[in-house]
Amino acid sequence: QNGIQEAEREALLALADELNNSFLHNNWTSLNCYNIVMTPYWYGVKCTNGRVAEVVLENMGLTGKIRPDTLFNLTELSVLSLKNNSISGNMMDFSQNQKLTQIDMSSNMFDGLISNSLPGLAFLESLQLQDNMLAGSIPAFNQSSLKEFNVSNNGLTGAIPNTKVLQSFNSSSFSGNPQLCGSPSYNPCSPSNNDTSSDNSPKPSGVSRFAPILLVIDVVGFIVVVFLFMIYCRKSKQLSNAMNMRSSRPVEGVRAEKAVQDIEVSQRSEGYVESEGGEGGGGERGKLTFMDGVERGFGLHDLLKASAEGLGKGNFGNCYKAMVDDGPAVVVKRLRDLRPLSHSEFAKQLQALADLKHPNLLPLLAYYYSKEEKLLVHKLASNGNVYNRIHGGRGTRGRVPFRWTARLSVARAVARAMDYLHLNPPKSTTTTTTTIFPPHGNLKSSNVLLDNDLVLVSDYSLASLISLPIAAQRMVSYKSPEFQNYKRLSKKSDVWSFGCLLLELLTGRVSAHSSPPGVNGVDLCGWVHRAVREEWTAEIFDVEIAVQRSATHSMLRLLQIAIRCCEKAPEKRPDMAEVAREIENIKVVVDSEDSEDLSQSITDDSMSMSATPSIMNGH
Numbered sequence: 001q002n003g004i005q006e007a008e009r010e011a012l013l014a015l016a017d018e019l020n021n022s023f024l025h026n027n028w029t030s031l032n033c034y035n036i037v038m039t040p041y042w043y044g045v046k047c048t049n050g051r052v053a054e055v056v057l058e059n060m061g062l063t064g065k066i067r068p069d070t071l072f073n074l075t076e077l078s079v080l081s082l083k084n085n086s087i088s089g090n091m092m093d094f095s096q097n098q099k100l101t102q103i104d105m106s107s108n109m110f111d112g113l114i115s116n117s118l119p120g121l122a123f124l125e126s127l128q129l130q131d132n133m134l135a136g137s138i139p140a141f142n143q144s145s146l147k148e149f150n151v152s153n154n155g156l157t158g159a160i161p162n163t164k165v166l167q168s169f170n171s172s173s174f175s176g177n178p179q180l181c182g183s184p185s186y187n188p189c190s191p192s193n194n195d196t197s198s199d200n201s202p203k204p205s206g207v208s209r210f211a212p213i214l215l216v217i218d219v220v221g222f223i224v225v226v227f228l229f230m231i232y233c234r235k236s237k238q239l240s241n242a243m244n245m246r247s248s249r250p251v252e253g254v255r256a257e258k259a260v261q262d263i264e265v266s267q268r269s270e271g272y273v274e275s276e277g278g279e280g281g282g283g284e285r286g287k288l289t290f291m292d293g294v295e296r297g298f299g300l301h302d303l304l305k306a307s308a309e310g311l312g313k314g315n316f317g318n319c320y321k322a323m324v325d326d327g328p329a330v331v332v333k334r335l336r337d338l339r340p341l342s343h344s345e346f347a348k349q350l351q352a353l354a355d356l357k358h359p360n361l362l363p364l365l366a367y368y369y370s371k372e373e374k375l376l377v378h379k380l381a382s383n384g385n386v387y388n389r390i391h392g393g394r395g396t397r398g399r400v401p402f403r404w405t406a407r408l409s410v411a412r413a414v415a416r417a418m419d420y421l422h423l424n425p426p427k428s429t430t431t432t433t434t435t436i437f438p439p440h441g442n443l444k445s446s447n448v449l450l451d452n453d454l455v456l457v458s459d460y461s462l463a464s465l466i467s468l469p470i471a472a473q474r475m476v477s478y479k480s481p482e483f484q485n486y487k488r489l490s491k492k493s494d495v496w497s498f499g500c501l502l503l504e505l506l507t508g509r510v511s512a513h514s515s516p517p518g519v520n521g522v523d524l525c526g527w528v529h530r531a532v533r534e535e536w537t538a539e540i541f542d543v544e545i546a547v548q549r550s551a552t553h554s555m556l557r558l559l560q561i562a563i564r565c566c567e568k569a570p571e572k573r574p575d576m577a578e579v580a581r582e583i584e585n586i587k588v589v590v591d592s593e594d595s596e597d598l599s600q601s602i603t604d605d606s607m608s609m610s611a612t613p614s615i616m617n618g619h
């Protein structure tokens, strides 16, 4: 029995590793789940008779990929829910989890095929796979236990298998898969989407009886398709190029995310395909527009062909890393919840953003506008974000301490970028609102990116694109005391967000105002005020920097600045220029003795070493 429990424990720890989540690492430490019947000591894990029966990790901002065999040892697992995270990669293999009754993997970024192990789960009652990027056909589910089934909003293709169970669900279970056809969807199958060459499901019995008829339909259908294709070719040479590219996409290309498939679909429906040279050939719509001065390293077709990897689900859309063949890796942000903006309004807003030029602002490379899709294309920051640098991997052996010099470099770089933004606020060109937005509006650690030797502030000035109620719900500035109490915003709301960011850097604690879904943060301003009032200031600093005693003086100076930025009354907060100046004046002094203290992790982190000189010179 002990061996089995140990194997289950290992499986869960492997899962936590794959999901890159510091909260789980810190929480899943005890052995109790396995010793006490029915006592869920590990967050999201429920045990029955000492065996893992349920794993429910919903709304936690989980990222990463889960290996197919990670859950193999959880043979008593009956409920699995990973709903509403940002997990990417292929689905797991459930062949060893025969007791599963409920699986919910909805609202993630899973791609590839629906696992063939699922139809073999004899007790499965509910399967929720909606809002992912799954491709290929639907396997022939036919277990009578299945009462709930949803695969809507994926990139599934082909005919829905004609099994009694699948046919019993209504069309909404299948909607949002433009290339899925047949009953119960409303999309009739044509010969071309009956092509099951990539099908992973057995064909319905009885197909062979109708084979001659189907053959005739196939031939007629083929002739019609060829005829239509020739008309298309005549109309647009580019379209045939695009279709060739699409059909020659390698199997790996099936993984290319749903966003890309949808862009293609919306492009075809809008009758626009960009020419090889990248210039628009079909009017204003459906066009990838590069910002002035940006070198065109790729075209829309390259972006469509690129293999893609989910980076995370943000408040205003999902981000994907796209690896363009022979070109740069870029990040595509697929925007949602936008104000209704015309193409020219959208273009003006983005041009105003692109006109902002500062070494510590993430540059916008291009955008895509069509009726259905709005995308932003940014440079890729190769070392992730500051939220993960501060909180990621805590308590694990792989954690590289994030030391003082590096943290101060981040504070300095962000202050410079914010000072610049406040001096050059982009003009909002929407006429629909009189709200004064803070120039950034959503400053938080996940929007501060690390790119080799650079600190880059991202997601600035998006408020004027986003619908107001959504912005008010989700943007950090709207969490400021002045908005909460008086529905007022100003530049000082950004200063308050910057203060929260400084406190996160100093304390190593998650800020409640910008924590990802499922992670509980602390009201850092309130907490630090209390600490100072009650004179336990020494306990404020994150242990990773508190050990660097020679730097205590500079930490205290940054703490004082942070506290002033967090003042409840906006007029008592300093402006960004003053903040930036004061942070510049904090000297970086770290004794060699302290550095030796750090010998366990002598490399500190690559960012701190390389960022410091370039940030120093970068202004």
Ligand SMILES: Nc1ncnc2c1ncn2[C@@H]1O[C@H](COP(=O)(O)OP(=O)(O)OP(=O)(O)O)[C@@H](O)[C@H]1O
Pocket: 311, 312, 313, 314, 315, 316, 317, 318, 319, 331, 333, 362, 378, 379, 380, 381, 382, 384, 385, 442, 446, 447, 449, 458, 459
């Ligand atoms: N240019 C980029 N380079 C590298 N990583 C990026 C880039 N842009 C975004 N990311 C990462 O992708 C993930 C999703 O980003 P996104 O901006 O959509 O959401 P967020 O920062 O978590 O929240 P919000 O939408 O409120 O800004 C985050 O982990 C972010 O750090």
